[in-house]
Amino acid sequence: MDYGQTPWMEIAWNGIRFMAPADWQVGTIGKHYLMLEEESRPVVEFKWGKVKGAFSHQAHLSRLADLHKKKLGKAVSECPLSAEWEEALGKYRATGFSWQGNTICGKGVILYCPACQNATLIQFYQRDSSETEEVSQRLLSSFQDHREDNQIVWSVFGIRATTPHTLHLVRHRFEAGRFEMAFKSKEHKVTLHRWGPASILLSNQDLSELAGTMLQHPWAEPYPVIAASSKAVEWSLAPPPTIWAYWWNRIKAKPSFQWFRLWHLEERNCIFGVEIQGRIPLDPRFLDRICTGYECV
């Protein structure tokens, strides 16, 4: 495959970001794990996480070697990074490794970023090493594990969202027709939804009716509609601003302040939804920022 001609796309998930050929699809996704596939075969794997205290490349490499030996029966050995990889990964402390199987070989790198204390394992599965050398170099040079603006980008399966770093991913679901990513911070619970195809879902109901069927809420009555148009609907629920209500909201189990917006992206044939819950009054700028950063790519 000629990767020079293939368009590249951004993939971002839970802190890491990189560019990859558009033919490479996310095959497996976990909270801190990504496996990319090309024609249903694994091509690259990412595993990452925050490290508390000092980071030892040797310890991680020997742990990886044990894992490989147990699972695949292959020995992983440390190998020097090529000049191209070293240049691409200049800002990280990196250790290269490789392994050889009967039909497939692997080459990878363990990275540690001193700025954000994040350690990442990147492993390329190679059938023809000359073919993937160029693409791996380009991918690695685009790799980032943190941003300066304290925002986290999420870009997989054609959706892209930007969230503040205070929101942590608690749940994700990518099913045919329904995507969901749920986040939590001290103050808020945020859920991003995406439904499709909109032409089918909205064939005999409008957005408000769809919201009723898709979002399960404990209330029998719908929320008062603040803004509604053919393309977007929005609901909110806030208790009366009394002292008694203020204290009651802080101690009761269910969050009192609720808000959600649904909008129809006609040109992309999908419906986006943002649901936010909190114990304290919701800041409209926060709501707008979440919605503005949530888009189709």
Added chain:
Amino acid sequence: MSVSKGKNRTVQLTRAEALKCTPIKNTEIKEERLETGEVLLTYPIKIRPWAADLARRFGWEGNRVQSKKLHLDELGTTVWDLMDGRRSAQQIIKRFAGKYQLHTREAEVGVTRFLRILGKRGLIGLK
């Protein structure tokens, strides 16, 4: 030489191999196009001999071959129409994803699940 006893062995395909297969419709299926454009499939089901014998004892003298109906929705109808005996599962997925502007992986999950259901009911086979 190994001889299998009784049960047929199922061939395990990898995902890549399965996507290259071409779904073929069962020729015994009756296909009816409804006013809505959706498809109603009528397919034969065979009653197991012991069940047929039991039914006969209770006075039922019907045919051993019965039929069932399956009403496909718009998405199911689209996939059904895309199965022309030449397109592979992969090609069907690409066309389906293009038509409804879905991500390829998302379309793959939906279409393969649907094909599996059709296969289990004996409505299609894979070539």
